[in-house]
Amino acid sequence: KTFKWASQGEISTWDIHSQNNALQNGIHAYVYESLVYYNSKTFEVEPQLATAWSNVSPTQVRFTLRRGVKFHDGSDFTADDAVYSIQRAMAKTSNYGPYVQGIERVTKVDAHTIDVFLKAPNPVLLRQMTELRMMSKAWAEKNRSVEPFDMKGKDENFAHRNAMGTGPFTLQSWQPDVRMVLKRNPNWWGEMDGNVTEIVYTPIKSGATRIAALLSGEVDMVLDPAPQDLPRLRANGDIKVIDGLENRTIFLGMDQFRDELVGSNVKGKNPLKDVRVRKALYQAIDVDALTRNILRGLGKPAGTLVAPQVAGWTEGVGKRFPYDVEASKKLLAEAGYGDGFEVDFACPNNRYISDEAICQAITAMWARVGVKAKLRTLPTVTYFPMIQRSEASIYMLGWGVPTFDGLYSLQSLVRSVGTGGDGNYNVGKYSNERMDYLVDRIKVETDAPVRARMMTEALQLSNDTVSHIPLYDQVIPWAMKKNVDMVHRADNRVDIRTVKIQ
C-alpha cells in the first residue's frame, strides 16, 4: 500500500550526520537504522541493530551487533560499519555533537562486537545512541562521502542526495520541496506491523493547502494540522484525528540579570528579579483558557519545565500555582507595582502551535492586572538569535526532550551559564547555587533512582523560585484518513513500521 503524507517542513539532506533536525531524523530512520531505538509505545530503549549491550566498566560499553543484517546493496552490516558510523558522527563537520557527547572513542572487538569508551559515566548514553544511525563504510568510501557533508563547503557530496542503509525502506527519489518516494526493502531483517510498501512524502508549506490536500484526498495523513481546523476535521466522516502528548513544554522565560529592563518604564531596578512579580505574572495567566480556546485542547497545562514522560517528573512537581487575578494583583502591590508596569515581551510567530495567538492572549491577560506587555512577534530566524543575545525581557520558548531525561532541560535552562552546554538556553540568566550543585551532580550520577530524586528536587526548586513560567505541554494532533492506522509517537515521528492502511 502507498502511504502519502505531508507536513510543513522539508528535510534538507540525506546525509545522516550533517544536520540535527527532528523531522529529518525521523525520516532518515526509514532508511538508516541505529543500534538501539525507542519502542513506539513505551518509549523504552529496545534493540535494533545491536541485540545486546553491557557495561564492561562505567566508561566502557560493549554492544553486540545483530547478525545477518544486510545493507540495501546486499553487503553485510559489520562492526566496521558501526565503528565508522559513530566516528563519522564525531567528525568535525558533523552536527551530531549532542548525540556523541561524552563518547571518547569506539573500537571494534570482533566482527559483531564493538566497544564504546566514555569520558565519564554517562547515564543517557543509550538514549543518545537512538539517534546514531549506521552507514556502510564501503559505500561511503566508494562515493566520496567519508566525512559528513559540510554545509560550509562548496561541493555537495554523494550522501547528500543518496541514501543506502539497512532500514525497512529504500530511497527511490527525492525532489526537494516536491516529493520523496521510498520503497519497501524486501530484504529487511525486521518485521513490519504495518502494510506500507511505498511512502510518498510531500512538504506543503501553506497550512490551508495542506488541509485542502487532506480533504480532497490527495494525501493520507497530515502531520501538523492547524488547531483551528481540528473541530472541522474531527467532524468530517472520512477523517480522523489522533493526538498525543509531545514531550515538549512551552514556557516563558524572564530577564533576571539586568539591573534595569530595556524598554520598561520602571527605572533603576528590574521588577523581574523579584520573585513576587514573577509569581504574579504566573498567576495572572489562565492557562486553561489558553489551551481550551486557542489551542482547542492541543495543550495540557504544565506545572514544571518538563513533560510527564520525562524522567524526574512527578505528580507533585507537575502541579501549577492556581490562576488567581486577585492574588496576582496583591503580589504586585506587595512588590511595589500596584499600578503595574511596562515590559517588553517577544514571541516567535512560526515556531510552536499558535504561538502568536497564545502570546497575544497572554498580553491581554496581563493587561488585566495592570502589566502592559509590549508584544512583538518575530519569525524563527530572527527570533532565536535575538533571544540568545538576551535582548528580550520576557520570551517564549518550547523545550523538547529527545533523551526523555530531565537533565537535558535542567542543564540548558536553569544551570548558570557556563561551558559545555551549561545554561546555553538560560537566556534570562537565572542563577541559583543549589540548582547548579544539583545539575552538576545529576550529570554524573548513574544510580537511576537517586538521579531521579535529584532531578525532581531541581524541578521543584525551579518551580518554587519561579525560574520560568511553565505554560503547557504541547499536544500533537495528527490528521489522517479513516482507513489509516498508526501509533502516535511522543517525539512527533511517524513510525512507518506501525502504519496500516485498510
Add this chain to the structure above:
Amino acid sequence: MLAFILRRLAQAVIVMVTVAFISFMLFQFVGDPVVFLLGQDATPEQIVEMRAALGLDQPFIVQFWHFLVNAAQGEFGLSLRQGAKVSRLIAERFPATLELALAAAFIALLVGVPMGVYAALKRGTFLSQVFMTLSLLGVSLPTFLIGILLILVFSVTLGWFPSYGRGPTTDLGWWSTGLLTAKGWHHLVLPAVTLAIFQLTLIMRLVRAEMLEVLRTDYIKFARARGLTDRAIHFGHALKNTLVPVMTITGLQIGGLIAFAIITETVFQWPGMGLLFIQAVTFADIPVMAAYLCLIALIFVVINLVVDLLYFAVDPRLRVSGKGGGH
C-alpha cells in the same frame, strides 16, 4: 543593433551588481541561519565557530566581495538550508516557475487582450462595463486570498483540480517539464489562473486605454475614410498600433509574474524559485537569496531587451539606424 545589445548587457551587469549589493546590505538583518544549522542544543562556542566558518561574522562588504568573486566564476556556493549547490537548486526550480509564469502570461494575454479590445470598441455597453468592474475585482483581491478561495472551491468542494504541487514531470535534458502529461496540465490550471488574474486585469485595462487612444488618431480616421472594413481597421490597424505600448508593460509584467509567483507558489506548493526564495527567507539562506535576486534582476533585464528587440520587429520607425527620417 550590436551596440544596443552590448549596452543593455553592460547595463544588466550594473543592475545585477547593484541588486546584489543592496541585497547583501539587507541580508545583515534577515536573521541567522546558524540557529537552524546547529539545532537547539548548540553551545555558544559552536555558534561562534559556525558563524566564523560561514564567514557570517565578516562585514557585509567583505561578504559581498566574496560573493561577487565567486559569482563571476558562476559559483554561488551551497544553500545553507538544503546543502545543495545554489546553481543546481535554481536550475531545478527555474523550469517550474517559468512554465507557471508563461502559462499565466498566456491566460492573461489570451483573455485580457480580447476583453480590452471589446471594452474599447464597445465602450459604454453593459458587457464592457461588466468587464471593467470585474477586472477591478481582480486588482482588489490579494493574490493569496484568490488562491486559497480557488483551492476551496475547485479542489476541496468540487474536486476538479488538485490543490498542490506540479504533478508528474518529464525530464528533457536538464529541463523538467510538467507540460507533457495531462496530469501536469491539470496541476497547472489553478496556480496559473491565480497568477494570471492580476496581470489579466492590468493588460485588459491597458489595451482598452491604448486602443481608445489609437482609435482617435488621424490614421484610423483616414483608414475609415478609405472605406476599409471594420475588421481591417480594428484588428489590422488599431490593434497592431496598440500592441506597441502594451508590449513594454506586458514584458515587465512577465518579470513581475516571476516575482509574484512567490505567493502563488507558496499557496500551491509549486516547486519553483519563488517557493525556494520564501523558504530561504525563513531560513536566512543567504546564498540562495542572493542568487535568486540576481537572477530576477537578470530576467528583468533580459525581458526588457527582448521587448526592445520586439519593438524593432514591430515598429519600422526604429529600424533605421541613427535618427534619419523626417523631423
Add this chain to the structure above:
Amino acid sequence: MNAAARPLVQAHDLAKTFDVSAPWLNRVLERRPRTLLQAVDGVSFEIERGQTLALVGESGCGKSTVARLLVGLYAPTRGSFFFDGEDAHAAFKGSNARAMRRRIQMIFQDPYASLNPRWKVADIIAEPLREHGILTDKAALAERVGQLLQSVGLSPQDMAKYPHQFSGGQRQRISIARALATEPEFLVCDEPTSALDVSVQAQVLNIMKDLQRKQGLTYLFISHNLAVVRHVSDRVGVMYLGRLVELADKQRLFSAPRHPYTRMLLDAIPKMHDTGHARTPVQGEVPNPLNPPSGCAFNPRCPFANERCRKERPQLLDDGHGTRVACHAVEEGRVDMPAAAA
C-alpha cells in the same frame, strides 16, 4: 559712432551647431564620427532701432534657431550678438542678466502652447513684472496688467479668465501683452501669425504695427508668408539651410530679387487676383541638413549652378545697391537682371 547711429541689434557671424550623434557606444562600434547639425552657420545682420527685419525661408532653414540665439535660449557656437552696443550673451550669463532680459522679449508661434493653461491671464502677464521686481504691489500690478491688456485691444476684465477661454487671436494678443510687460526695446517674433487665419492675422499684425509706431519697438519677424513679410518689414533676410543668402530692403527684395532662391520663393507665392493661373513651384527637394551639399548649399536646385557653385562657398557680398547676396552666379553676372533693378 554715437549711440543713436549705432544699430540696436548687431548679429555677427552667429552659428549654432547641434550634436545629434548616436550614443557613444554605437559610434565606436559602427565607426561613425560625431554627427553635427549646422542649424545656423554664420549669419550676420543689423537692425536699426524702430525697424523690422524679417527672416524668411523654407521650413528647417534655421529661422527659429536664430530667434532663440537672440533671446538667449541657446548659446551660440560661434559669433556674437551685440545689443545696444553690449555683448548680449555675456550679459545673459553675467550679473546684469535681468536687465538684458528685460529689454529683449519674444513672441512664440503657437498661441495655444505659449500660455500656461493653469494660470489666469492676470498671473501670466504679471509674471515678468514680478520677476523683474518692476511692480510688487497688488493693486499696482492689477492696474498695469489692465493697461497692457488694453494696449493690445483686450479688456481689463479679461484678467480673471484662463487662456482656454480665449480665441487664438486673443491668446496671441495676451502673449504680446506679456512680452510688452517689461517694456522691452526688441521683440523677436517667431511666426506669430502662422497658426491664425487671415482675419485674425490682420488683427494681430495691426496691433504689432501700432505698437511699433507708438513705442518705437524693434522687431525681428520670422515668417514663411511673404505677403505678411512684405506688409510688416523694413528689411528682409532670406535664409537657406542655415545661411543668409540675401539681405535687402523690402522694396528692393520684392521688386528686384537677386538670388535664384529668392526668385523661386517669390514665384511660388500664389497670386490672389490671377485666378486659375498656375504658379511655378520651387523645384526639387530640400537637402538633408545633416549632409548639406558642398559649396553653395542651393546648388542642386539652382538652374545657374556651375562647377564653382559646387565647390566654393559664396560669401554675402554687397551688390552696390544695398542688397547683399551670397551667390557666385550673381557676382559673375550669370543671372540676368530683373527688369525693375535695371
Add this chain to the structure above:
Amino acid sequence: MMHTLSRWYDSDVAHSFRTSPVAIVAAIIALVCVVCALFAGWVAPHNPFDLSTLELGDARLPPAWIEGGTTKYLLGTDDQGRDILSALIYGARISLVVGLASVVLSVVVGVGLGLWAGFAGGWVDGVLMRLCDVMLSFPAILIALLIAGVGRAVFPNAPDSLAFGVLILSISLTGWVQYARTVRGSTLVERNKEYVQAARVTGVAPLRIMRRHVLPNVLGPVMVLATIQVATAIITEATLSFLGVGAPPTSPSLGTLIRVGNDYLFSGEWWITVFPGVMLVLIALSVNLLGDWLRDALNPRLR
C-alpha cells in the same frame, strides 16, 4: 469659497461625476470608510486594540444573525475574542493610513526626482533613470519584504508607530519609480512647450519654472496613478502581512486580519476571513473606481 464651490459644481468633472452612478457609489463607499476610520473611536462598538477588554471566552463567536452569535458582536469575534466589526473599523484606519501615507510619500519622492531628472537632463537624468531600472528589476514585494524585515530587525524594540513607518517606507520605496518615470516623461514634453520657454526668456529661475510652471501641468497623470496606488498599497500591506512582515498582531490592519483569518477558511469560522476580505475589496474597489472615473473625466478627449 462659495465661488469656487459653485465653479466646481459647474465644471465638467463635477458634471461627469454627477452623471456617473458608479463614481457616486464608489465615492460614498470611500467616504464611509474614511469617516469610520477617522472616527473609529466613536463609531466602533469596542476598542479592539485595548487588550484588557478582550474576553478569550468570547473567541470565535459567529455573527449576530447566526445561531450562537450575540448582538454584542454584530459580525462575530475572532480567535482572540476581538469584535470583528470594531477590528474592521480600526483595521481600515490602519490600512488607509498606510495606503495614503505610502502613496503620499512615493508621490513626493517620485514627482521630485522625476521633475529633477526631466528638467536637468544629462547625467542626472541618466543616473536617476538607471536607479529606476534597478528598482524595477527588484519586484515590489521583494523590496518591501526585505526592507520591512530589516526595519523590524534594526528596531526590534520599536513602538508600533515605528513599525508602521517602516511598512510605509518599504511600500513607498517601490512605489515612487512609477511616478518618477511618468513625471519625467511629461516634464520632457512640458519643458519644451513654449510657455516654459517664455518664462525662460523672461528670466525666471529654473527651480521656479519647475515648481510654478511645470509641476502643475504634470500632476494630472500622477493623480490618477495615485488613486490606483492607494488600493495597491493596501493590498501590498496585506500581502506583506501574509508573508509575515505586516502590521503588529495586537493592532491588526485589514491585511493582518485577512492573514489571520486565512487560517480559518477551512475551519467553518468563515466570518473571521470573509468580512475583512469584503472590507478590503470594498475599499480597493471604490478607490480604483474613483481613479478610473477620474482618468476618464480628466481626459478631455474621452468626453
Add this chain to the structure above:
Amino acid sequence: MSLLEVQNLIVEFPGRRGTLRALDDVSFSIAAGEILGVVGESGAGKSLTGASIIGLLEPPGRVAGGQILLEGQRIDNLGHEQMRHIRGRRIGAIFQDPLTSLNPLYTVGQQLTETIRTHLPVSAAEARARAVQLLKDTGIPAAEQRIDHYPHQFSGGMRQRVVIALALAAEPQLIVADEPTTALDVSIQAQIIQLLKNICKTRGAAVMLITHDMGVIAETCDRVAVMYAGRVAEIGPVHEVINQPAHPYTAGLMASIPDMDSERERLNQIDGAMPRLNAIPRGCAFNPRCPQVFDRCRVERPDLMPAGATRAACWLHAADRKEAA
C-alpha cells in the same frame, strides 16, 4: 445633374448645456470635374461639412437635418456597411496632416494594396501594379522601390502625395481635401496643389478643397463657398467672389489678406471675433461685426440669394432692397 448635392444640412452636437448647432442649413453642390473651394474663419464649420459628406462625423455629432445626395442618391442615411462602400470607392478624402494620416507600422504599398483590394476585385499582384502606377502618377520617383518603404522614410511633401495616392486608389468621383497643404512648406504646397489639379483634370474627379489660404483658392478652384458660423455666407465663381465680394464678411476677409501688390500701413481687419456656437446672434450671424448692418439683419435670417454673379446670404442683396436702392 451635379455630382454632389448638399441640401439644408444641419449638424448638431448634443451636449449637457443644450445642443450645439454647428452647421445650420448648409446647401451647395459640386459638379463632376469641378473644384469647389471652401474658406472661412477657423471654426466656421468647414471640416464638419467635409466630415458629414464622407459620413465620418465623430460622435456625439450627428446630421440632424437636410440631406446629402451623391449622383441623386441619398447617402446621409445609409447604414454603416453601405457607407463604407462609398467611402474610398466613390468619395475619397485627404486630411491636413500627412505625418499622422499614415499608419506608421505598415509600408506604403501595404496600405495602398489594402485599400485597392477592399474596393476592387483584383489580385494581389494587380493591386500592387496599380499601387506602383498610382505612386508614379502622383510624382514619386522610383516608385517601384519606394512602395516598400515605410511612411517615416518619406519627406512631408512625399507623404502627402502618398495620402493623395491612397485617396485616389479606387478612382473616386469626389475628393474631399481638408486643408491638404496647411502642414506643408510653401514651396511644397505649390507642388501638391499642382498635383491635385492635374489629377482632377485628367481623371475628371470633383474636389472639395477646404483651406485657409485664399491664394490657393484663387489659383485652384472653379467656385468657392465662404462659410461663417456654420452657414454658407456666399458662394460663387472664384474670380467674382474674390474680386467683387457680395457679402460684407467675404469683403472683410478679402481685405484683411496682406497684398503683395499694394502698400498699406494697416491691414483692414474685421473687428470682434466669430460668435461661439452657443451664442449665435439672432438674424444674420455676422450682424454684430458687419459695417453695413441694418435693422432687418438683426431680426431676420437671410438665405442665400443672388447677388451679382454670386449668391450671398445677406439682406443687402434682397430683391426688394435692390429695387428700393
